[in-house]
Amino acid sequence: MNNIEEIKSRIDIVDLVSETVKLRRTGKNYIGFCPFHSNTRTPAFVVFPESGTWRCFGECNEGGDIFRFLMKKEGWDFSETLHYLAQKAGITLEPLTPKKKEENAYEEKLSGILEEALIFFRHHLTQTEKGQAALAYLTEKRKLTSKTIETFELGYAPDGWEDGLAYFRNKGYSEKELLDCGLITKRSEQEGFYDRFRNRVTFPIRDANQRLCGFGARALLSEDNPKYLNSPQTLLFDKSALLYGLDKARKPIRTADQAVIVEGYFDVIGLYQSGFQNAVSPMGTALTPVQMRLLKRYTRKIILALDPDSAGEKATLKGLEVARDAMDHSDDFIFDPRGLVRTEARLDADIRVCSLPEGKDPDEIALEDQEKWKEIIDQAKPIITHVIDALVNGKNLDDPKTKSEIASKVVPLIKDVPNAVERDAYRQQLARVLHIDEQSLFSISEVQYISRGRSNRRKIETEPGSLETLASSEKSKIYNLEKHFILLLLKKPELVYDVDRYLKKNDLVPLSNSDVESGDLQLVFVLIMKSLQQVDQDAAEFILQNLPDDLVWLETEWEQVIHTGTSQDRILEDLARTLLILRKIKVNEKIKSLYLLQQQTDENEAAADLELQKELLDAIKTRGLVEKAQSIPLISD
Numbered sequence: 001m002n003n004i005e006e007i008k009s010r011i012d013i014v015d016l017v018s019e020t021v022k023l024r025r026t027g028k029n030y031i032g033f034c035p036f037h038s039n040t041r042t043p044a045f046v047v048f049p050e051s052g053t054w055r056c057f058g059e060c061n062e063g064g065d066i067f068r069f070l071m072k073k074e075g076w077d078f079s080e081t082l083h084y085l086a087q088k089a090g091i092t093l094e095p096l097t098p099k100k101k102e103e104n105a106y107e108e109k110l111s112g113i114l115e116e117a118l119i120f121f122r123h124h125l126t127q128t129e130k131g132q133a134a135l136a137y138l139t140e141k142r143k144l145t146s147k148t149i150e151t152f153e154l155g156y157a158p159d160g161w162e163d164g165l166a167y168f169r170n171k172g173y174s175e176k177e178l179l180d181c182g183l184i185t186k187r188s189e190q191e192g193f194y195d196r197f198r199n200r201v202t203f204p205i206r207d208a209n210q211r212l213c214g215f216g217a218r219a220l221l222s223e224d225n226p227k228y229l230n231s232p233q234t235l236l237f238d239k240s241a242l243l244y245g246l247d248k249a250r251k252p253i254r255t256a257d258q259a260v261i262v263e264g265y266f267d268v269i270g271l272y273q274s275g276f277q278n279a280v281s282p283m284g285t286a287l288t289p290v291q292m293r294l295l296k297r298y299t300r301k302i303i304l305a306l307d308p309d310s311a312g313e314k315a316t317l318k319g320l321e322v323a324r325d326a327m328d329h330s331d332d333f334i335f336d337p338r339g340l341v342r343t344e345a346r347l348d349a350d351i352r353v354c355s356l357p358e359g360k361d362p363d364e365i366a367l368e369d370q371e372k373w374k375e376i377i378d379q380a381k382p383i384i385t386h387v388i389d390a391l392v393n394g395k396n397l398d399d400p401k402t403k404s405e406i407a408s409k410v411v412p413l414i415k416d417v418p419n420a421v422e423r424d425a426y427r428q429q430l431a432r433v434l435h436i437d438e439q440s441l442f443s444i445s446e447v448q449y450i451s452r453g454r455s456n457r458r459k460i461e462t463e464p465g466s467l468e469t470l471a472s473s474e475k476s477k478i479y480n481l482e483k484h485f486i487l488l489l490l491k492k493p494e495l496v497y498d499v500d501r502y503l504k505k506n507d508l509v510p511l512s513n514s515d516v517e518s519g520d521l522q523l524v525f526v527l528i529m530k531s532l533q534q535v536d537q538d539a540a541e542f543i544l545q546n547l548p549d550d551l552v553w554l555e556t557e558w559e560q561v562i563h564t565g566t567s568q569d570r571i572l573e574d575l576a577r578t579l580l581i582l583r584k585i586k587v588n589e590k591i592k593s594l595y596l597l598q599q600q601t602d603e604n605e606a607a608a609d610l611e612l613q614k615e616l617l618d619a620i621k622t623r624g625l626v627e628k629a630q631s632i633p634l635i636s637d
C-alpha cells in the first residue's frame with residue numbers, strides 16, 4: 001500500500017465531509033447540499049462510503065476521492081492536501097529519499113537476478129542430459145506439452161550443491177545478493193552457502209504485474225523432502241501476498257468473472273493447458289485476506305477446488321476448524337467455513353466449494369476430460385450447502401444426537417450470513433435435511449452454540465484481515481483501476497488518441513479528467529495530456545521531469561506494469577477494458593444516486609424532478625453503451 005492508499009484506508013470520507021457538509025444517511029450512502037455550488041432546495045451531493053468517493057449531480061457535475069474534495073474545497077494543491085491528510089491519518093510521509101530509491105533499485109536488481117536464474121533453470125531442463133528426467137516427468141507423468149512448459153517457464157535445478165552458486169558468482173553477483181533473492185542457503189555447520197533448489201522442477205512465481213518474485217520447486221525423487229519447496233521470505237517473495245498463476249489468469253478471471261482456487265502449481269498449469277485459464281493457487285497455505293483482496297480486483301466469484309483427499313471434505317467432517325498437512329508440510333491449512341462465510345460477507349463475494357472425485361487432482365481431471373471439469377465447476381455449491389452435505393453424508397439421521405451435532409455446527413455458520421433472506425433459506429434447507437422443524441432446530445443448536453461459542457468467537461474477531469482492513473479494499477477498487485489505467489498510459493501516452501478513437505467508435509464521450517478522479521492520479525492524467533501538447537521533449541521524459549515529488553513511487557510501478565514485449569494492441573485493450581470497468585462503476589453509482597435524489601425531491605419541485613429524470617435517462621443510456629462496448633472484443637486473437 002502506498003501512502004495515498006494508506007491514508008484512504010484510514011480516513012473515513014463520511015467523517016471528513018461531515019466536518020463541513022451536513023450529511024443525511026440514505027441506505028448505504030449519504031446525501032447533502034453540495035458545498036461547491038449554491039444550492040439550498042434539492043440536495044445533489046452524494047457520498048459513497050464504500051468506494052470512498054463523492055459526487056455532485058448538480059451544477060458541478062464532478063466527483064472524486066477525499067483528496068479531490070479537499071483540493072477543491074480548500075484550494076490546496078496535491079502536496080498540501082497530502083500533508084494535511086497524512087497528519088490527520090497519523091502517517092509519517094517518507095519522501096522518496098535516496099535511501100528508499102536505493103532500496104527500490106536493489107529490489108529491481110534482485111528480480112533481475114531471478115530472471116537470470118529462470119534462464120539458467122530452463123537451460124538445464126531443455127539442454128542438458130540431467131534435465132532429461134525432469135522433462136520426461138513433465139511431459140509423460142504430468143502430460144504437459146512443450147508449449148505449456150514454455151508458457152509457464154518451467155525449469156530444472158541441477159542436483160549439484162553449488163552449480164547455481166558457481167554460475168552466478170561467475171556472473172559477478174555477490175553471495176549477499178544471491179541470499180537476498182532466495183537462491184542460496186547458508187550452511188549451518190560450516191562456512192559457506194549452497195543452492196536452495198537441487199534436483200527439482202522449478203516454477204517461476206510472478207506477481208500480478210509480471211514481476212518475478214521467487215520460485216516454487218518440486219522434488220523429483222520421492223525421498224527428497226519436502227516434496228514442494230518455495231523461495232524463502234525475501235524482499236520480493238511474500239507468499240501470503242502472492243497467488244501462483246495470477247499473472248496469466250488475471251484477464252481470464254476478469255473475462256469469466258470467476259476465479260478457481262486450486263491447491264498446487266500443476267493444477268494451475270494442467271487446467272490452463274485444458275483451456276481453463278482462470279485458476280490460481282495460494283501455494284499450499286490457506287487463502288489469506290491479502291490474496292482475497294488481490295482476487296477481488298478481478299472478480300467476486302470464487303470457487304474453491306481443493307483436493308478431497310487432504311483438504312476439504314474430510315477436514316470439514318472432522319470439525320469445522322481442522323488443520324491439515326499442507327502441500328509442503330510447513331504451514332497449517334485451516335479450512336474454516338466460518339471464516340469463509342465471514343470473508344464472503346465482508347468482501348461481498350460469492351464463494352463456492354466444489355466436490356472433486358476422491359483421489360483425483362483438478363489437473364488430472366481436466367487433462368483427461370474437459371467436460372467433466374466444467375461440470376464439476378458448474379456444480380460448485382455455496383459454502384454452507386457444501387458443509388451441510390459433507391456433514392450429513394453417510395450419517396444416520398434417525399439418531400437425535402447426530403442431528404443435534406450437525407445442527408450445532410451449521411447454525412453458527414448460518415448466523416454469520418448477513419443477508420436475512422439467504423439466512424432463512426439455509427435454515428429451511430438444514431431443517432429439511434435433518435427432518436426437523438425450524439423452530440426446534442433453532443433451540444437445539446442455540447444451547448450448544450452459546451456454551452461452546454464464546455472463546456471461538458473471540459478468536460475469530462482478532463484474526464488478521466479484520467473488518468477494517470477488508471473494508472478498505474472496497475475503497476481501493478476505483479483507485480486501483482485508475483492507477484492501472486494511469487500506469488499503462490504512462491508507458492504509452494500516445495495511446496490516448498487510440499483510446500479516444502475507440503470511445504468515439506462506441507458512441508462514448510472522449511477521455512476527460514472525470515475518468516481519473518483520485519486526486520493524485522488525476523494530477524498525473526493532466527500531466528500526461530500536457531505531455532502530448534508539447535513538442536520540446538519526449539512525452540515520457542516530460543512526464544518524468546514534471547512528476548510531483550510525492551508521486552515518484554509511480555516511477556517504480558510504472559516500470560513493472562507491462563511485461564516486456566507486450567504488443568501495443570494488448571496494451572490498448574487493457575486500457576480500454578479498464579476504462580470501461582471504471583466508467584461502468586461510476587455510471588452505476590450515478591444511476592443509484594439519481595434514484596435516491598429523486599426520492600428526496602419535493603413533489604412540487606416538478607422542474608428539478610424533470611431535470612433529474614433527464615439525467616437518469618442519460619445515465620442509463622450511457623450504461624447501455626458501456627455494456628455494449630464491453631461485450632465486443634476489442635481485438636481478435
Ligand SMILES: [Zn+2]
Nearest residue numbers: 034037056060
Ligand atoms: Zn455541486
